[in-house]
Amino acid sequence: MANKKYSFVLVALISVLLGLLAGAIIMLVSGYNPINGYAALWEGAFGDLYFTGETLRRITPLILAGLAVGFAFRTGLFNIGVEGQVIVGWLAAIWAGTAFELPTLIHLPFAILVAALAGAFWGFIPGLLKAKLHVHEVIVTIMLNYTALYIANHVIRTLLTDGKDSTPYVAESASLRTEWLTNLTQFSSMHLGIIIAVFGAFVMWFLLERTTQGYELRSVGFNQHASKYAGMKVDRKIILSMVISGAFAGVAGAMEGLGTFQHMYVMSGFTNIGFDGIAVALLGGNAGLGIVFAAGLFGTLKAGALNMPLEAGVPSELVDIVIALIIFFVAGSYMIRWILSRFQKEGK
Amino acid sequence: MGFFDILQSIIPAAIFFAAPLIFTALGGVLSERSGVINIGLEGLMVMGAFVGVVFNLTFVDVFGPELTPWVSIFVAAIVSALFATFHAVASITLRADQVVSGVAINFLALGIGLFLVKQWYGKGQTDMVSAPFYRESIWLLSDIPVIGPLLFSKTYWTSWLAVLAAVLVWYMLYKTPFGLRLRSVGEHPMAADTNGINVNKMRYIAVIMSGFLGGLGGAVFALTISLDFSHATISGQGFMALAAMIFGKWHPMGALGAALFFGLAQSLSVVSGGIPLLKEIPQVYLLIAPYVLTILALAGFIGRAESPKALGKPYEKGSR
Amino acid sequence: ACGTADDEDTGNGGDTENEQAEGGDQAEEGGATDFKVGMVTDVGGVDDKSFNQSAWEGLKAFGEEQGMTEMEGYTYAQSESNADYNTNLNRLVREEYNLIFGIGFMLADAITQVSGQYPDTNFAIVDSVVEADNVASITFQEHVGSFLVGVAAAQKTQSNKVGFIGGVDSELINKFEVGFRAGVASVNPDIQVEVQYAGAFDKADKGKQIASFMYNSGIDVIYHAAGGTGNGVFTEAKDLKKNDPDGNYWVIGVDRDQYEEGAVPDTDDNVTLTSMVKRVDVAVADVATRAMNGEFPGGEILAYGLNDNGIAVAETNKEALTEEILNEVNSWKERIAAGEVEVPQNHDELEAYLGNL
Amino acid sequence: MEYVIEMLDIRKEFPGIVANDNVNLQVKKGEIHALLGENGAGKSTLMNVLFGLYQPEKGEIRVRGKEVKITDPNVANDLGIGMVHQHFMLIEKFTVTENIVLGSEPKKMGRIDMAKAEREVQEISERYGLRVDPRAKIENISVGMQQRVEILKTLYRGAEILIFDEPTAVLTPQEIKELMEIMKALVSEGKSIILITHKLKEIMEICDRCTVIRRGKGIDTLDIAKTNPSELASLMVGREVSFTTEKTPAAPKEVIFSVKDLVVKDTRKVDMVRNLNLEIKAGEIVGIAGVDGNGQTEFIEAIAGLREVESGKIYLNGKDITDLKPRKVTESGVGHIPQDRHKFGLVLDFPIGENMVLQTYYQKPYAKNGILNFKEIYDKARKLIKEYDVRTPSEHTLARALSGGNQQKAIIGREVDRNPDLLIAAQPTRGLDVGAIEFVHQKLIEERDSGKAVLLLSFELDEIMNVSDRIAVMYEGEIVAVVKPEETSEEELGLLMAGSKRQKVGES
Ligand SMILES: Nc1ncnc2c1ncn2[C@@H]1O[C@H](COP(=O)(O)OP(=O)(O)OP(=O)(O)O)[C@@H](O)[C@H]1O
Ligand SMILES: Nc1ncnc2c1ncn2[C@@H]1O[C@H](COP(=O)(O)OP(=O)(O)OP(=O)(O)O)[C@@H](O)[C@H]1O
């Protein structure tokens, strides 16, 4: 067991290194200095407390979106709709955060809960259609992404504001920002959400691995017939899975609404949090802890990438290429495993 | 506006909208019928659009305005086919999770495309091509009453190429030995293997062909609709193509129909926006209409779609 | 962007040294060598052919004029998502840029925050208003420009039907729509204006569909304020024009002079009637110069318009934009300048305006 | 004597297990050579090596005296080796013809010449007496029919050496008889056959020689003429095996389970169970005999709550359990060893330990307040694994990795251990070796003796006759007769199963 985990970490590390190496080669070939490039990347991600804070803030919703995708995956469902669920979660969080005046201890959890519920509802629709009418969740969730985007924009302009492009800020009592974190990280927009996200990963692990519900969800994911034979309500589990997945996504939206941005605005396109969540979930092996690490890697690269054009003149698209290559290497880790096993054999 | 005028607004617009989706969805059908999930369709389209535009801009003087767009989409398709080998190697040879590999394809295509555009043009998007496709009337067919003007006058040859491609893919999948083998590999690879079919080879071919078609889709989009390449050129069409493929139950004709359905829904919503009666309806309803319509259609009468049985499972000889 | 920019810099480096010194004398705080100016793009990036690009051109022109080096004296930080604004602004603050532009209304909130945190740094926001002493708000009278192209459209249309295609239905784009409609109605209240929003700035296919529908229903001039979605509008117009060289298929471009986009290849035709040009470059260079000279307009709302060349109606397509149309446009321009006409900025004002016609 | 096949010193390892440990197998031309061994002994593995699906770590293969490297099934096909796999290699959505010609399709101008293909299939099928409908889809034909398709596949490719991996496990007695005839015909044409089966009777009947392997090692090769079933069985298991199930006469008590006028439809809305009536008393085993497809599956699924009841009633302990949800049925005291163990019986991707609580995971002590207690679960699993002799590297091993026999033992352990009042055992010994069969039968009888009602469904008349206390013959959805095993014969049962009695009723 321990050996297995150790080798997984090793494989992941080698993949990342190979990806970075490939990136370095591309930089060299295109006439950039890879050392400067990566130095700038590191600087941009963890250069000082401010950037560290920003990076952590960026990782936060990625973790939750990854959990959302991963959770559905574990139940045999492909939720491409996390993007839309993030949007409705964000919207709901803003509504809850602006429309009420409550003490922090109630307001903040309430706003997050509302976001989770909104995301859950957005997951419920494809879940229901899948369970009852066998409609493929991939199409429904793709369609619901667009629907969420347009409805959110509409709601912002008509219900939350009077024709404005952005909503008021959420009440202090519903904000995830805290003065000490802001000060500690030199005014970064880091907020308490990272704790929620990591806790979310724990929740996912616990739910799936330690509870009877999780047992049922996993069972349904693997074999619906046997699950039915064992007396599980397969339909309900499918819906439940999408609902929980959507709730994670909704909370990811709350992170943006109550933490990073503190408000919402008319969006001209997707946040991409949901789509990045797919990569994060799969990189993390659809498991809580793995997703936390994958989101960490992903967020770090994305954050650092912004600094590359500025300090090393390297186009930030290069980082997209590096990320893609790392994903390939992790995904194709079969090859790395194979090579490793060769080494181990020879070592014996 | 008379009824016929409305049709005239809806149908041709639906068709040109659908054409790129048709090509790409057909690519998806081939890949997934062979058992390889392809959510990298978006990336394949990006690659196609990028190559199509860049080639067009670079070689317009060589090939002239008539030929250039054709050569461009062909080259784009070839390059995307090569690009798809990434997905093939990862998901077939290296037995990577096929969804992960597809996601990587999406990132990679956009990364490469934008990176090179910056390198070559010094800016984030290309110029507009000067040799795009133009609408043309198809001889004879455009003279047929009613359907002539709707379908065959002022239409893109590429749209009809898309329809032709659907027929060809259908023929290939369902009438030829190659198609039978390709489908067998997606249903029960071990059975295919015991019948002497090289499972991985078939899958490679299928994924590469899906790259070809996806690239064609992207290039046709770029050369009939956007005319340039930037980060925003392909924004979700690949996922719509994926949806069309599933909507069409992994069948070439189904994919064709689904893509046309999307085009129709979209152009209906556009036309509805121009109908005085509907003016009072908030924009948002028209914006979401195509998507909601799709969901309703699926729930209402399309029903269950069965994916190829071995979809998503790498083939390992003798695994149980 | 980087490759070419570097080349230019080294080319210019030598002979601009003097100018730099001269500029330095005028600067209040330290020499010009100390003055650093940067900008943060919105998600469009510096090469969006639109205001990000325009802003960068303005900044570059300013920097080159002052003999600065890119990435040292002047620079930009590109944002890939809305979550990047804050980080990028901070990045520039930390590198001790004296003046930082936020390009686009989407950066308003980030500027609000960061300007509060760093009262010693000067900021400028384009296309929005941020109330703070160290922030200059750069706005444009898009409604006025749109009004004028509306006049041109009204003059040009033969079918008495024109169209407007917006990107995302939002305050800013509404300003374009409203101005345009007011302009059209001012010339002839009987002209129908068909308005559609695509819901996105990156859906060329939908733009093309809308344009196809509009032209098909007899509309002959379309004004777009839809970014990449507008690409589809040009494509459709050129396509129709190619098939029917005598037909009327006009597009009015936005932000920059989109004359090039309108050229129908292999013919002499061009479907771009005119463009509503928004000189972000002029505004950026202006504010940068003023800041360098110690006259930073902190706390002010600068509304660039016709007078300061902040807004213009492109006249590149001489053939289409005839003398007659141009005269009409100019006469309205004068009336606006003279305060005879108050161009509406939002739907409520439009209602009132149309009621008074 | 010339050997057509020689496998020498073959070694094949899987992670954690040596499936073939230097095994030898020599097959003569024109013989039927049996390969015998317990579940998991490595028979299928050895044959998959011969067919090119697995590459051996070590060893040599000679075909007709020439050393060959069989790198993939194509090579095997070219060498004239054909294999009918234990788990059918058929594509359900394809037609019979498509499955047969796949890979070597007749062509006409680039397209498949389907007419010619169908003709050819028809021809071979007539020549060997393997009746099939060339145009039927696999998913719509019976298992016996599917097996014929498998055989046709090899013949279509001109195979001279045929491997049959447990072909009879899924066939009805009638079908088995037919298959034997077919095999004899094939051998008389000069073809050679390797036959894997757990049924010693079959080996004695048609095989010439037999190779026995035990736990991956080759034990011996014997002439069938010079041996007997018990020698074979003890060679294979490594101890004495008794063939007739030891049991005391039943002592039935009150009626525990009864079915009244049950009607059940299948998915196509055809009546499969028609007015079925049956009673089972505490302390007796009732065997359901019948030809596959006479509503047995639907009947059992209806009891288990997996299929809707059209009309009629099902009672357990006097309580109406008609149309209860599966969970409620289970909780009312029904244990169910499902016919299709991969589809219903196990979650193959769960560890065997978690599979052991598939019905009880939510109950104490395995869970409390919705939280699982893995210590209890795995303690239980270990206990059952030991008690039921499930051979697995550990309780954490995925169920998928276990051999079929061991999977079956795990299911039986799980279901019996719940101590149900009614135990439904649907084909509980399908594919199991004689040792395992003996074990399963013993368990069923123990259940009976502890006062439980047992419903046994089997297509094996031997099993029905040996284990049941009463036999209910099912034909076209009805129980057409209930007989006692000691008062009937296989012949009579055969007649009843064929519906001849019903015809008599109809005539009179
Ligand atoms: N692909 C595989 N991966 C891992 N282990 C395997 C694999 N195939 C077989 N085994 C293991 O190898 C051993 C031999 O299996 P095999 O299928 O050859 O047995 P068998 O003799 O055919 O048994 P049965 O009578 O049940 O069919 C078993 O322990 C089995 O679990
Ligand atoms: N899910 C199933 N559906 C129908 N028939 C099955 C199923 N599982 C097994 N069988 C049949 O039962 C017989 C015995 O299969 P068994 O499960 O012992 O084989 P296995 O899983 O390959 O294990 P091994 O060969 O390792 O013992 C086979 O002939 C097979 O066709």
Ligand SMILES: [Mg+2]
């Ligand atoms: Mg076997």
Ligand SMILES: [Mg+2]
């Ligand atoms: Mg077995």
